Amino acid sequence: MSGTAKALSRAALMLSQRQYVSIPQVFHTRTTPIRLQQTRRFSSSPFTYVPKDADEPRDIDLKDIGDLPEYSVENFTDAEKSMYELMSSEERAVFDAENKRFVEVWNDPAVRQEQIDLVEQSAALIDRESRMRFEDVRERNRGFWAEEEEDEFSNAEDGDDTYNDDEITSMAHAELELHREIREYARIAAWDMPLLSNLTKPFELPKENQILRFRYTSYMGEQHPAEHKVVVELSSKDLVPKHLTEAQRQTFLKLVGPRYNPDTDIVRMSCEKFSARAQNKRYLGDTIKNLIKEAKEGDSFADVPLDLRHHKPKVRYTFPESWKMTDNRKHQLLTDRELRLQSEQERNTVVDGKESVLHAIRTLPALSQHPQLRAADEKGAVKETVARGKVGARPRR
Incomplete structure (x- = not known):
């Protein structure tokens, strides 16, 4: 077979x-x-032959290049024309002058020959300085796991068979990287941050036409979905009398609704519906402009009172005047403290529980009103008297 x-x-x-x-x-x-x-073919399908490869391009000698045509923008391709149109007028002038000079130099046979000779001398000099060496490089040992294997990816030694015991662990590398980062920020704080004082500007009060105050939120070192939020604040009294009258201001406050704080006279609005801060800021500016226009030209709502039910005033507690530490107050506290210490020293340190209870029954009206407690008090007093009498009249045998 x-x-x-x-x-x-x-x-x-x-x-x-x-x-x-x-x-x-x-x-x-x-x-x-x-x-x-x-003769009959071995296969029923006709033979197909691979097309012959094209000849390799031959290196063109500089001497074979003839004269160049006159420089003109009309000779450019569509791509070159589009790039040429993107240039400014100054760049076009420089580009045209340089190309015209190159064409004039190349079309001059003497200058062209000098340039060709210079190129050949430079190429010969480079060949002499960097000679090509052909040596047989011995193949390195690819390790135990790469033996008897013709995989092209295992030709390079990966170092899996050798172990260097002078290396640190991955956790140690992470700790070292953290230490490097801390030192980097320490250098910034020591050398770069003091230079920020050169960029300081004196504080200037806002002008009369700058009545809007915008607030942004930035998260250092990370991206946060709340970064594009913009908050605007303005005082309603700043709109009078340049932008609105007093009656129109009341209409404006009725239109803004719960965004008005009567304690501080601040109207606060925010926007985060767009993905860019500039868009949110422009939206807030247009909204305030439309509110002012509506307060001027629209219904005044004179028959509708200003609704302030949304505002819950906060109770602000003030420090009592009697609690403030004055010289007289200090003297009084020291005197009370000394009297308390003196009474504690004069008082007996051993406390008799029975005497304390009897004293409380005699002195406190709440306890003296109960007869059973008083009877217990009298009974305890009788027992104490009898016991003392027995001790004194005990006969001797």
Whole structure:
């Protein structure tokens, strides 16, 4: 079977190398010159041949280049014209002058030959300085896991078979990187931040036409969805009398609704519906402009009172005057403290519980009103008297 396969493959190879013709090929044999023999292809499909590769481009010698045509923008391609149109007038003038000079220099045979000789001398000098060396580089040992393997990616040694015990761990590298970052910010704080004092500007009060105060939020070192939010504040009294009258100001406050704070006379509005700060700021400016226009030209709502139910006034507690520390107050506190210490020293340190209870029953009216407590008090006093009498009249045997 193997011999048959080899024979067929050899025949197929021979037939594939034969030139294909549109009509059946005819061969005349020596034994039977009269008889015609026809050959049949091994495959029913016609042979296809790979197209011949194009010749490699030949290096053009500088001497073979003839004179260049006169410089003109009309000779540019569409892409070159589009790039030329993007230039400014000054850049176009410089570009045209340089190209015209190059064409004039190249069309001069003497100058052209000098330039060609200079290029050849530079190329020869470079070849002498950097000679090419062809050496047989021995293949490195690719390690145990790359033996008997022809994988092109394992030609380079990855160092998995060698271990250097003088290296630190990954956690130590992370700690070292953190230390480097801390030192970097320390250098910035020590050397760069003091230079910011050169950029300081004196404070200037806002002008009369600057009645809007915008506030932005920035998160250092990160991106936050609240960064594009913009808040605007203005005092309603700043609108009078340049922009609105007093009656129109009341209409303006009725239009803004719960955004008005009567304690501070501040109207506060915010916007975060757009992805850019400039858009949100422009939206707030247009909104305030439309409110002022509506307060001037629209309904005055004179029959509608100003609704301030949204505002909950905060109770602000003031420090009592009697609690303030004065010289008389200090003297009084020191005197009370000394009397308290003196009474504690004079008082007996050992406390008798029975005497304390009896004293409370005698002195406190709430306890003296209960008869059972008073009876217990009298009974305790009788027992104490009898016990003392027994101790004194005990006979001796």
